[in-house]
Amino acid sequence: MKKLRIAEQLTQQLEQMITSGHFTLGERLPAERALAEQFGVSRPSLREAIQTLISRGLLVSKPGGGTFVENDTPQATAPCSSPxxxxxxxxxxxxxxxxxxxxxxxxxxxxxxxxxxxxxxxxxxxxxxxxxxxxxxxxxxxxxxxxxxxxxxxxxxxxxxxxxxxxxxxxxxxxxxxxxxxxxxxxxxxxxxxxxxxxxxxxxxxxxxxxxxxxxxxxxxxxxxxxxxxxSIDADEARKVRSLRHLTLVGR
Missing domain, CATH: 1.20.120.530 (GntR ligand-binding domain-like)
Incomplete structure:
Protein backbone atom coordinates (compact mmCIF):
# COMPACT_ATOMS: atom_id res chain seq x y z
CA MET A 1 0.00 0.00 0.00
CA LYS A 2 1.37 3.41 -0.97
CA LYS A 3 2.50 5.53 1.95
CA LEU A 4 0.98 9.00 1.83
CA ARG A 5 3.18 12.07 1.81
CA ILE A 6 3.10 14.34 4.86
CA ALA A 7 0.95 16.98 3.15
CA GLU A 8 -1.52 14.34 1.97
CA GLN A 9 -1.79 12.86 5.47
CA LEU A 10 -2.39 16.33 6.90
CA THR A 11 -5.01 17.08 4.25
CA GLN A 12 -6.92 13.98 5.30
CA GLN A 13 -6.64 14.87 9.00
CA LEU A 14 -7.88 18.42 8.49
CA GLU A 15 -10.70 17.27 6.23
CA GLN A 16 -11.82 14.74 8.86
CA MET A 17 -11.73 17.43 11.55
CA ILE A 18 -13.91 19.69 9.40
CA THR A 19 -16.44 17.05 8.36
CA SER A 20 -16.71 15.71 11.93
CA GLY A 21 -17.45 19.18 13.34
CA HIS A 22 -14.18 19.71 15.20
CA PHE A 23 -13.87 22.88 13.12
CA THR A 24 -17.33 24.36 12.51
CA LEU A 25 -18.71 26.38 9.62
CA GLY A 26 -17.36 29.92 9.64
CA GLU A 27 -14.71 29.10 12.24
CA ARG A 28 -11.27 30.54 11.74
CA LEU A 29 -8.41 28.04 11.79
CA PRO A 30 -5.62 28.61 14.33
CA ALA A 31 -2.61 30.65 13.19
CA GLU A 32 -0.31 28.85 10.77
CA ARG A 33 2.58 28.54 13.21
CA ALA A 34 0.35 27.18 15.99
CA LEU A 35 -1.37 24.71 13.68
CA ALA A 36 1.95 23.45 12.30
CA GLU A 37 3.24 22.93 15.84
CA GLN A 38 0.01 21.17 16.82
CA PHE A 39 0.40 18.61 14.04
CA GLY A 40 4.19 18.47 14.25
CA VAL A 41 4.66 19.30 10.56
CA SER A 42 6.53 21.90 8.56
CA ARG A 43 4.73 25.07 7.52
CA PRO A 44 5.13 24.33 3.77
CA SER A 45 3.37 20.98 4.29
CA LEU A 46 0.61 22.74 6.22
CA ARG A 47 0.21 25.38 3.50
CA GLU A 48 -0.03 22.70 0.83
CA ALA A 49 -2.76 20.89 2.78
CA ILE A 50 -4.68 24.10 3.30
CA GLN A 51 -4.43 25.01 -0.39
CA THR A 52 -5.75 21.56 -1.29
CA LEU A 53 -8.77 22.02 1.00
CA ILE A 54 -9.37 25.51 -0.39
CA SER A 55 -9.45 24.02 -3.90
CA ARG A 56 -12.02 21.48 -2.64
CA GLY A 57 -14.23 24.23 -1.27
CA LEU A 58 -13.83 23.28 2.40
CA LEU A 59 -11.77 26.31 3.37
CA VAL A 60 -11.56 29.92 2.25
CA SER A 61 -8.66 32.30 2.72
CA LYS A 62 -9.43 35.94 3.45
CA PRO A 63 -6.54 38.35 2.86
CA GLY A 64 -5.43 39.73 6.18
CA GLY A 65 -8.15 37.78 7.95
CA GLY A 66 -6.94 34.20 8.05
CA THR A 67 -8.38 30.90 6.84
CA PHE A 68 -11.99 29.94 7.59
CA VAL A 69 -14.17 26.83 7.25
CA GLU A 70 -16.33 27.44 4.18
CA ASN A 71 -18.08 24.10 3.87
CA ASP A 72 -18.31 20.88 5.88
CA THR A 73 -19.04 18.62 2.92
CA PRO A 74 -16.29 17.86 0.40
CA GLN A 75 -17.20 18.86 -3.11
CA ALA A 76 -16.93 16.21 -5.78
CA THR A 77 -14.52 17.21 -8.47
CA ALA A 78 -14.61 15.84 -11.97
CA PRO A 79 -11.31 14.43 -13.17
CA CYS A 80 -9.56 16.73 -15.57
CA SER A 81 -6.42 16.53 -17.61
CA SER A 82 -3.92 19.26 -18.29
CA PRO A 83 -3.54 20.32 -21.95
CA SER A 232 20.74 6.73 -27.81
CA ILE A 233 17.87 4.23 -27.61
CA ASP A 234 15.83 6.28 -30.09
CA ALA A 235 18.78 6.27 -32.50
CA ASP A 236 19.12 2.47 -32.16
CA GLU A 237 15.41 2.01 -32.87
CA ALA A 238 15.61 4.30 -35.89
CA ARG A 239 18.50 2.22 -37.27
CA LYS A 240 16.50 -0.98 -36.76
CA VAL A 241 13.54 0.51 -38.62
CA ARG A 242 15.77 1.59 -41.52
CA SER A 243 17.38 -1.85 -41.62
CA LEU A 244 13.99 -3.57 -41.64
CA ARG A 245 12.78 -1.35 -44.46
CA HIS A 246 15.95 -2.11 -46.43
CA LEU A 247 15.49 -5.87 -46.01
CA THR A 248 11.85 -5.55 -47.06
CA LEU A 249 12.81 -3.67 -50.23
CA VAL A 250 15.59 -6.15 -51.08
CA GLY A 251 13.20 -9.05 -50.66
CA ARG A 252 10.73 -7.67 -53.18
Missing part, protein backbone atom coordinates in the same frame (compact mmCIF):
# COMPACT_ATOMS: atom_id res chain seq x y z
CA UNK A 84 0.19 19.72 -21.46
CA UNK A 85 -0.50 16.12 -20.46
CA UNK A 86 -2.63 15.58 -23.55
CA UNK A 87 0.08 17.17 -25.70
CA UNK A 88 2.66 14.84 -24.21
CA UNK A 89 0.49 11.75 -24.74
CA UNK A 90 -0.01 12.61 -28.39
CA UNK A 91 3.64 13.58 -28.95
CA UNK A 92 6.05 11.46 -26.87
CA UNK A 93 8.99 13.47 -28.20
CA UNK A 94 7.94 16.24 -25.84
CA UNK A 95 9.44 14.13 -23.05
CA UNK A 96 12.67 15.98 -23.77
CA UNK A 97 10.91 19.26 -22.99
CA UNK A 98 9.84 17.70 -19.70
CA UNK A 99 13.44 16.78 -18.96
CA UNK A 100 14.55 20.37 -19.65
CA UNK A 101 12.03 21.65 -17.10
CA UNK A 102 13.17 19.05 -14.62
CA UNK A 103 16.78 20.19 -15.12
CA UNK A 104 15.77 23.74 -14.21
CA UNK A 105 13.65 22.83 -11.19
CA UNK A 106 15.11 19.72 -9.63
CA UNK A 107 18.72 20.87 -9.50
CA UNK A 108 17.66 23.83 -7.37
CA UNK A 109 15.24 21.69 -5.37
CA UNK A 110 18.03 19.26 -4.52
CA UNK A 111 20.27 22.16 -3.48
CA UNK A 112 17.71 23.58 -1.06
CA UNK A 113 16.66 20.15 0.17
CA UNK A 114 20.25 19.47 1.21
CA UNK A 115 20.26 22.74 3.14
CA UNK A 116 16.81 22.54 4.72
CA UNK A 117 15.70 18.91 5.00
CA UNK A 118 14.51 17.96 8.48
CA UNK A 119 14.98 14.52 10.02
CA UNK A 120 11.39 13.76 9.00
CA UNK A 121 12.08 14.86 5.41
CA UNK A 122 15.18 12.67 5.26
CA UNK A 123 13.28 9.65 6.57
CA UNK A 124 10.61 10.23 3.93
CA UNK A 125 13.21 10.48 1.14
CA UNK A 126 14.85 7.27 2.33
CA UNK A 127 11.48 5.47 2.45
CA UNK A 128 10.61 6.68 -1.06
CA UNK A 129 13.96 5.45 -2.38
CA UNK A 130 13.44 1.99 -0.88
CA UNK A 131 9.91 1.74 -2.32
CA UNK A 132 11.20 2.82 -5.73
CA UNK A 133 13.79 0.00 -5.72
CA UNK A 134 11.22 -2.53 -4.50
CA UNK A 135 8.83 -1.60 -7.33
CA UNK A 136 11.39 -2.41 -10.04
CA UNK A 137 10.05 -5.15 -12.28
CA UNK A 138 6.45 -4.68 -11.13
CA UNK A 139 3.79 -6.16 -13.37
CA UNK A 140 2.25 -2.68 -13.62
CA UNK A 141 4.83 -0.20 -14.98
CA UNK A 142 2.90 2.67 -13.39
CA UNK A 143 3.74 1.28 -9.93
CA UNK A 144 7.38 1.98 -10.65
CA UNK A 145 6.55 5.28 -12.34
CA UNK A 146 4.66 6.50 -9.27
CA UNK A 147 7.42 5.35 -6.93
CA UNK A 148 10.03 7.18 -9.03
CA UNK A 149 7.94 10.35 -9.10
CA UNK A 150 7.30 10.12 -5.34
CA UNK A 151 11.05 9.96 -4.72
CA UNK A 152 11.74 13.10 -6.74
CA UNK A 153 8.77 14.91 -5.24
CA UNK A 154 9.94 14.01 -1.72
CA UNK A 155 13.15 15.89 -2.45
CA UNK A 156 11.22 18.90 -3.74
CA UNK A 157 9.10 18.82 -0.58
CA UNK A 158 12.27 18.81 1.53
CA UNK A 159 13.37 22.06 -0.15
CA UNK A 160 10.66 23.83 1.90
CA UNK A 161 10.05 26.23 -0.98
CA UNK A 162 6.29 26.55 -1.25
CA UNK A 163 6.28 28.03 -4.75
CA UNK A 164 8.62 25.35 -6.07
CA UNK A 165 6.52 22.67 -4.40
CA UNK A 166 3.29 23.95 -5.99
CA UNK A 167 4.90 24.21 -9.42
CA UNK A 168 6.07 20.62 -9.14
CA UNK A 169 2.68 19.50 -7.84
CA UNK A 170 1.04 21.04 -10.91
CA UNK A 171 3.57 19.24 -13.10
CA UNK A 172 3.23 15.99 -11.19
CA UNK A 173 0.94 14.24 -13.68
CA UNK A 174 3.15 15.39 -16.52
CA UNK A 175 6.20 14.17 -14.59
CA UNK A 176 4.58 10.76 -14.13
CA UNK A 177 3.88 10.56 -17.84
CA UNK A 178 7.51 11.40 -18.52
CA UNK A 179 8.78 8.79 -16.09
CA UNK A 180 6.34 6.15 -17.36
CA UNK A 181 7.54 6.61 -20.91
CA UNK A 182 11.15 6.57 -19.77
CA UNK A 183 10.54 3.34 -17.86
CA UNK A 184 9.37 1.65 -21.06
CA UNK A 185 12.66 2.63 -22.64
CA UNK A 186 15.13 2.51 -19.74
CA UNK A 187 14.23 0.53 -16.67
CA UNK A 188 13.75 -2.74 -18.54
CA UNK A 189 17.37 -2.62 -19.72
CA UNK A 190 19.80 -3.88 -17.01
CA UNK A 191 22.74 -1.88 -18.35
CA UNK A 192 20.69 1.29 -17.93
CA UNK A 193 18.73 0.48 -14.77
CA UNK A 194 21.84 -0.11 -12.64
CA UNK A 195 23.31 3.37 -13.30
CA UNK A 196 19.88 4.92 -12.69
CA UNK A 197 19.63 3.17 -9.33
CA UNK A 198 23.11 4.37 -8.39
CA UNK A 199 22.26 7.93 -9.46
CA UNK A 200 19.13 7.96 -7.34
CA UNK A 201 21.13 6.63 -4.40
CA UNK A 202 23.78 9.33 -4.86
CA UNK A 203 21.09 12.01 -4.97
CA UNK A 204 19.51 10.67 -1.80
CA UNK A 205 22.82 10.39 0.04
CA UNK A 206 23.84 13.92 -0.96
CA UNK A 207 20.63 15.34 0.52
CA UNK A 208 20.95 13.19 3.65
CA UNK A 209 24.54 14.42 4.03
CA UNK A 210 23.36 18.06 3.78
CA UNK A 211 25.73 18.68 0.85
CA UNK A 212 23.97 21.13 -1.54
CA UNK A 213 26.61 21.19 -4.29
CA UNK A 214 26.78 17.41 -4.39
CA UNK A 215 22.97 17.17 -4.40
CA UNK A 216 22.52 19.62 -7.27
CA UNK A 217 25.25 17.88 -9.27
CA UNK A 218 23.66 14.47 -8.63
CA UNK A 219 20.24 15.68 -9.80
CA UNK A 220 21.62 17.27 -12.95
CA UNK A 221 23.87 14.32 -13.84
CA UNK A 222 20.95 11.92 -13.37
CA UNK A 223 18.70 13.88 -15.74
CA UNK A 224 21.51 14.30 -18.27
CA UNK A 225 22.01 10.53 -18.23
CA UNK A 226 18.29 9.93 -18.76
CA UNK A 227 18.21 12.31 -21.72
CA UNK A 228 21.37 10.89 -23.33
CA UNK A 229 20.16 7.32 -22.85
CA UNK A 230 16.77 8.05 -24.40
CA UNK A 231 18.36 9.69 -27.42
Missing amino acids: LVELFRENPEYRFDVLEIRHALEGNAAWYAALRATDEDKANIRDCFERMIQRHGSADPMDEARADADFHLAIVEASHNLVLLHVMKNLFELLQNSISHNLDKLYTIPRVFDPLKNQHRELMEAVLASDPERARKAAQEHLAFVEDSLK
Whole structure:
Protein backbone atom coordinates (compact mmCIF):
# COMPACT_ATOMS: atom_id res chain seq x y z
CA MET A 1 0.00 0.00 0.00
CA LYS A 2 1.37 3.41 -0.97
CA LYS A 3 2.50 5.53 1.95
CA LEU A 4 0.98 9.00 1.83
CA ARG A 5 3.18 12.07 1.81
CA ILE A 6 3.10 14.34 4.86
CA ALA A 7 0.95 16.98 3.15
CA GLU A 8 -1.52 14.34 1.97
CA GLN A 9 -1.79 12.86 5.47
CA LEU A 10 -2.39 16.33 6.90
CA THR A 11 -5.01 17.08 4.25
CA GLN A 12 -6.92 13.98 5.30
CA GLN A 13 -6.64 14.87 9.00
CA LEU A 14 -7.88 18.42 8.49
CA GLU A 15 -10.70 17.27 6.23
CA GLN A 16 -11.82 14.74 8.86
CA MET A 17 -11.73 17.43 11.55
CA ILE A 18 -13.91 19.69 9.40
CA THR A 19 -16.44 17.05 8.36
CA SER A 20 -16.71 15.71 11.93
CA GLY A 21 -17.45 19.18 13.34
CA HIS A 22 -14.18 19.71 15.20
CA PHE A 23 -13.87 22.88 13.12
CA THR A 24 -17.33 24.36 12.51
CA LEU A 25 -18.71 26.38 9.62
CA GLY A 26 -17.36 29.92 9.64
CA GLU A 27 -14.71 29.10 12.24
CA ARG A 28 -11.27 30.54 11.74
CA LEU A 29 -8.41 28.04 11.79
CA PRO A 30 -5.62 28.61 14.33
CA ALA A 31 -2.61 30.65 13.19
CA GLU A 32 -0.31 28.85 10.77
CA ARG A 33 2.58 28.54 13.21
CA ALA A 34 0.35 27.18 15.99
CA LEU A 35 -1.37 24.71 13.68
CA ALA A 36 1.95 23.45 12.30
CA GLU A 37 3.24 22.93 15.84
CA GLN A 38 0.01 21.17 16.82
CA PHE A 39 0.40 18.61 14.04
CA GLY A 40 4.19 18.47 14.25
CA VAL A 41 4.66 19.30 10.56
CA SER A 42 6.53 21.90 8.56
CA ARG A 43 4.73 25.07 7.52
CA PRO A 44 5.13 24.33 3.77
CA SER A 45 3.37 20.98 4.29
CA LEU A 46 0.61 22.74 6.22
CA ARG A 47 0.21 25.38 3.50
CA GLU A 48 -0.03 22.70 0.83
CA ALA A 49 -2.76 20.89 2.78
CA ILE A 50 -4.68 24.10 3.30
CA GLN A 51 -4.43 25.01 -0.39
CA THR A 52 -5.75 21.56 -1.29
CA LEU A 53 -8.77 22.02 1.00
CA ILE A 54 -9.37 25.51 -0.39
CA SER A 55 -9.45 24.02 -3.90
CA ARG A 56 -12.02 21.48 -2.64
CA GLY A 57 -14.23 24.23 -1.27
CA LEU A 58 -13.83 23.28 2.40
CA LEU A 59 -11.77 26.31 3.37
CA VAL A 60 -11.56 29.92 2.25
CA SER A 61 -8.66 32.30 2.72
CA LYS A 62 -9.43 35.94 3.45
CA PRO A 63 -6.54 38.35 2.86
CA GLY A 64 -5.43 39.73 6.18
CA GLY A 65 -8.15 37.78 7.95
CA GLY A 66 -6.94 34.20 8.05
CA THR A 67 -8.38 30.90 6.84
CA PHE A 68 -11.99 29.94 7.59
CA VAL A 69 -14.17 26.83 7.25
CA GLU A 70 -16.33 27.44 4.18
CA ASN A 71 -18.08 24.10 3.87
CA ASP A 72 -18.31 20.88 5.88
CA THR A 73 -19.04 18.62 2.92
CA PRO A 74 -16.29 17.86 0.40
CA GLN A 75 -17.20 18.86 -3.11
CA ALA A 76 -16.93 16.21 -5.78
CA THR A 77 -14.52 17.21 -8.47
CA ALA A 78 -14.61 15.84 -11.97
CA PRO A 79 -11.31 14.43 -13.17
CA CYS A 80 -9.56 16.73 -15.57
CA SER A 81 -6.42 16.53 -17.61
CA SER A 82 -3.92 19.26 -18.29
CA PRO A 83 -3.54 20.32 -21.95
CA LEU A 84 0.19 19.72 -21.46
CA VAL A 85 -0.50 16.12 -20.46
CA GLU A 86 -2.63 15.58 -23.55
CA LEU A 87 0.08 17.17 -25.70
CA PHE A 88 2.66 14.84 -24.21
CA ARG A 89 0.49 11.75 -24.74
CA GLU A 90 -0.01 12.61 -28.39
CA ASN A 91 3.64 13.58 -28.95
CA PRO A 92 6.05 11.46 -26.87
CA GLU A 93 8.99 13.47 -28.20
CA TYR A 94 7.94 16.24 -25.84
CA ARG A 95 9.44 14.13 -23.05
CA PHE A 96 12.67 15.98 -23.77
CA ASP A 97 10.91 19.26 -22.99
CA VAL A 98 9.84 17.70 -19.70
CA LEU A 99 13.44 16.78 -18.96
CA GLU A 100 14.55 20.37 -19.65
CA ILE A 101 12.03 21.65 -17.10
CA ARG A 102 13.17 19.05 -14.62
CA HIS A 103 16.78 20.19 -15.12
CA ALA A 104 15.77 23.74 -14.21
CA LEU A 105 13.65 22.83 -11.19
CA GLU A 106 15.11 19.72 -9.63
CA GLY A 107 18.72 20.87 -9.50
CA ASN A 108 17.66 23.83 -7.37
CA ALA A 109 15.24 21.69 -5.37
CA ALA A 110 18.03 19.26 -4.52
CA TRP A 111 20.27 22.16 -3.48
CA TYR A 112 17.71 23.58 -1.06
CA ALA A 113 16.66 20.15 0.17
CA ALA A 114 20.25 19.47 1.21
CA LEU A 115 20.26 22.74 3.14
CA ARG A 116 16.81 22.54 4.72
CA ALA A 117 15.70 18.91 5.00
CA THR A 118 14.51 17.96 8.48
CA ASP A 119 14.98 14.52 10.02
CA GLU A 120 11.39 13.76 9.00
CA ASP A 121 12.08 14.86 5.41
CA LYS A 122 15.18 12.67 5.26
CA ALA A 123 13.28 9.65 6.57
CA ASN A 124 10.61 10.23 3.93
CA ILE A 125 13.21 10.48 1.14
CA ARG A 126 14.85 7.27 2.33
CA ASP A 127 11.48 5.47 2.45
CA CYS A 128 10.61 6.68 -1.06
CA PHE A 129 13.96 5.45 -2.38
CA GLU A 130 13.44 1.99 -0.88
CA ARG A 131 9.91 1.74 -2.32
CA MET A 132 11.20 2.82 -5.73
CA ILE A 133 13.79 0.00 -5.72
CA GLN A 134 11.22 -2.53 -4.50
CA ARG A 135 8.83 -1.60 -7.33
CA HIS A 136 11.39 -2.41 -10.04
CA GLY A 137 10.05 -5.15 -12.28
CA SER A 138 6.45 -4.68 -11.13
CA ALA A 139 3.79 -6.16 -13.37
CA ASP A 140 2.25 -2.68 -13.62
CA PRO A 141 4.83 -0.20 -14.98
CA MET A 142 2.90 2.67 -13.39
CA ASP A 143 3.74 1.28 -9.93
CA GLU A 144 7.38 1.98 -10.65
CA ALA A 145 6.55 5.28 -12.34
CA ARG A 146 4.66 6.50 -9.27
CA ALA A 147 7.42 5.35 -6.93
CA ASP A 148 10.03 7.18 -9.03
CA ALA A 149 7.94 10.35 -9.10
CA ASP A 150 7.30 10.12 -5.34
CA PHE A 151 11.05 9.96 -4.72
CA HIS A 152 11.74 13.10 -6.74
CA LEU A 153 8.77 14.91 -5.24
CA ALA A 154 9.94 14.01 -1.72
CA ILE A 155 13.15 15.89 -2.45
CA VAL A 156 11.22 18.90 -3.74
CA GLU A 157 9.10 18.82 -0.58
CA ALA A 158 12.27 18.81 1.53
CA SER A 159 13.37 22.06 -0.15
CA HIS A 160 10.66 23.83 1.90
CA ASN A 161 10.05 26.23 -0.98
CA LEU A 162 6.29 26.55 -1.25
CA VAL A 163 6.28 28.03 -4.75
CA LEU A 164 8.62 25.35 -6.07
CA LEU A 165 6.52 22.67 -4.40
CA HIS A 166 3.29 23.95 -5.99
CA VAL A 167 4.90 24.21 -9.42
CA MET A 168 6.07 20.62 -9.14
CA LYS A 169 2.68 19.50 -7.84
CA ASN A 170 1.04 21.04 -10.91
CA LEU A 171 3.57 19.24 -13.10
CA PHE A 172 3.23 15.99 -11.19
CA GLU A 173 0.94 14.24 -13.68
CA LEU A 174 3.15 15.39 -16.52
CA LEU A 175 6.20 14.17 -14.59
CA GLN A 176 4.58 10.76 -14.13
CA ASN A 177 3.88 10.56 -17.84
CA SER A 178 7.51 11.40 -18.52
CA ILE A 179 8.78 8.79 -16.09
CA SER A 180 6.34 6.15 -17.36
CA HIS A 181 7.54 6.61 -20.91
CA ASN A 182 11.15 6.57 -19.77
CA LEU A 183 10.54 3.34 -17.86
CA ASP A 184 9.37 1.65 -21.06
CA LYS A 185 12.66 2.63 -22.64
CA LEU A 186 15.13 2.51 -19.74
CA TYR A 187 14.23 0.53 -16.67
CA THR A 188 13.75 -2.74 -18.54
CA ILE A 189 17.37 -2.62 -19.72
CA PRO A 190 19.80 -3.88 -17.01
CA ARG A 191 22.74 -1.88 -18.35
CA VAL A 192 20.69 1.29 -17.93
CA PHE A 193 18.73 0.48 -14.77
CA ASP A 194 21.84 -0.11 -12.64
CA PRO A 195 23.31 3.37 -13.30
CA LEU A 196 19.88 4.92 -12.69
CA LYS A 197 19.63 3.17 -9.33
CA ASN A 198 23.11 4.37 -8.39
CA GLN A 199 22.26 7.93 -9.46
CA HIS A 200 19.13 7.96 -7.34
CA ARG A 201 21.13 6.63 -4.40
CA GLU A 202 23.78 9.33 -4.86
CA LEU A 203 21.09 12.01 -4.97
CA MET A 204 19.51 10.67 -1.80
CA GLU A 205 22.82 10.39 0.04
CA ALA A 206 23.84 13.92 -0.96
CA VAL A 207 20.63 15.34 0.52
CA LEU A 208 20.95 13.19 3.65
CA ALA A 209 24.54 14.42 4.03
CA SER A 210 23.36 18.06 3.78
CA ASP A 211 25.73 18.68 0.85
CA PRO A 212 23.97 21.13 -1.54
CA GLU A 213 26.61 21.19 -4.29
CA ARG A 214 26.78 17.41 -4.39
CA ALA A 215 22.97 17.17 -4.40
CA ARG A 216 22.52 19.62 -7.27
CA LYS A 217 25.25 17.88 -9.27
CA ALA A 218 23.66 14.47 -8.63
CA ALA A 219 20.24 15.68 -9.80
CA GLN A 220 21.62 17.27 -12.95
CA GLU A 221 23.87 14.32 -13.84
CA HIS A 222 20.95 11.92 -13.37
CA LEU A 223 18.70 13.88 -15.74
CA ALA A 224 21.51 14.30 -18.27
CA PHE A 225 22.01 10.53 -18.23
CA VAL A 226 18.29 9.93 -18.76
CA GLU A 227 18.21 12.31 -21.72
CA ASP A 228 21.37 10.89 -23.33
CA SER A 229 20.16 7.32 -22.85
CA LEU A 230 16.77 8.05 -24.40
CA LYS A 231 18.36 9.69 -27.42
CA SER A 232 20.74 6.73 -27.81
CA ILE A 233 17.87 4.23 -27.61
CA ASP A 234 15.83 6.28 -30.09
CA ALA A 235 18.78 6.27 -32.50
CA ASP A 236 19.12 2.47 -32.16
CA GLU A 237 15.41 2.01 -32.87
CA ALA A 238 15.61 4.30 -35.89
CA ARG A 239 18.50 2.22 -37.27
CA LYS A 240 16.50 -0.98 -36.76
CA VAL A 241 13.54 0.51 -38.62
CA ARG A 242 15.77 1.59 -41.52
CA SER A 243 17.38 -1.85 -41.62
CA LEU A 244 13.99 -3.57 -41.64
CA ARG A 245 12.78 -1.35 -44.46
CA HIS A 246 15.95 -2.11 -46.43
CA LEU A 247 15.49 -5.87 -46.01
CA THR A 248 11.85 -5.55 -47.06
CA LEU A 249 12.81 -3.67 -50.23
CA VAL A 250 15.59 -6.15 -51.08
CA GLY A 251 13.20 -9.05 -50.66
CA ARG A 252 10.73 -7.67 -53.18
